[in-house]
Structure formats: C-alpha cells, structure tokens
Amino acid sequence: MIFKVYYQENRFEVPVRENTQSLYVEASTEREVRHHLKDRNFNIELVQLLEGQHLEYEQASQDYKVESIDA
Structure with a gap:
C-alpha cells in the first residue's frame, strides 16, 4: 500500500500549511x-x-517518488 505523509521538517515547528512537506x-x-x-x-x-x-492522481505528479520499507 502507498501512504502519503504530510510533515514539517522540524519536530518543534508549528504546523503551517505553506511549510508542509510530503x-x-x-x-x-x-x-x-x-x-x-x-x-x-x-x-x-x-x-x-x-x-x-x-493514488492515480498522485502518481501523475512529477514529484511522485516512493520510499519502500525493506522488511
């Protein structure tokens, strides 16, 4: 399964939409x-x-790169 993670680069940063990465x-x-x-x-x-x-919509984005978790 593919998950999209929304995050701030600094753990102590207050979430602000403009600074959110994914x-x-x-x-x-x-x-x-x-x-x-x-x-x-x-x-x-x-x-x-x-x-x-x-998922299809996200896959069409040029920024779509998936990290895979190796078990």
Missing part, C-alpha cells in the same frame, strides 16, 4: 510508516492511505 512511502500499515520515519526529525501531521483515483 513524501510517499510503500508499507503494509501506517504503523510501519511511522516506525520507518521515527529517526528523522519530522513533525508528522498526517499519514494518509492512497488508493483508487486519489
């Missing part, structure tokens, strides 16, 4: 995604499962 992670569960990113200094706002037309 990345895509392939994992089985949201828990795996959060565990994979725990060592990064991110303030994670939302982990969203992408599927169907929403």
Whole structure:
C-alpha cells in the first residue's frame, strides 16, 4: 500500500500549511510508516492511505517518488 505523509521538517515547528512537506512511502500499515520515519526529525501531521483515483492522481505528479520499507 502507498501512504502519503504530510510533515514539517522540524519536530518543534508549528504546523503551517505553506511549510508542509510530503513524501510517499510503500508499507503494509501506517504503523510501519511511522516506525520507518521515527529517526528523522519530522513533525508528522498526517499519514494518509492512497488508493483508487486519489493514488492515480498522485502518481501523475512529477514529484511522485516512493520510499519502500525493506522488511
């Protein structure tokens, strides 16, 4: 499954829409995604499962690059 993660680059930064970054992670569960990113200094706002037309829309973006979690 593909998850889109919305985050701030600094764990202590107050979430502001204009500063929100995103990345895509392939994992089985949201828990795996959060565990994979725990060592990064991110303030994670939302982990969203992408599927169907929403996933197709995101895949059409030039910024679509997926990180895969190696088990």
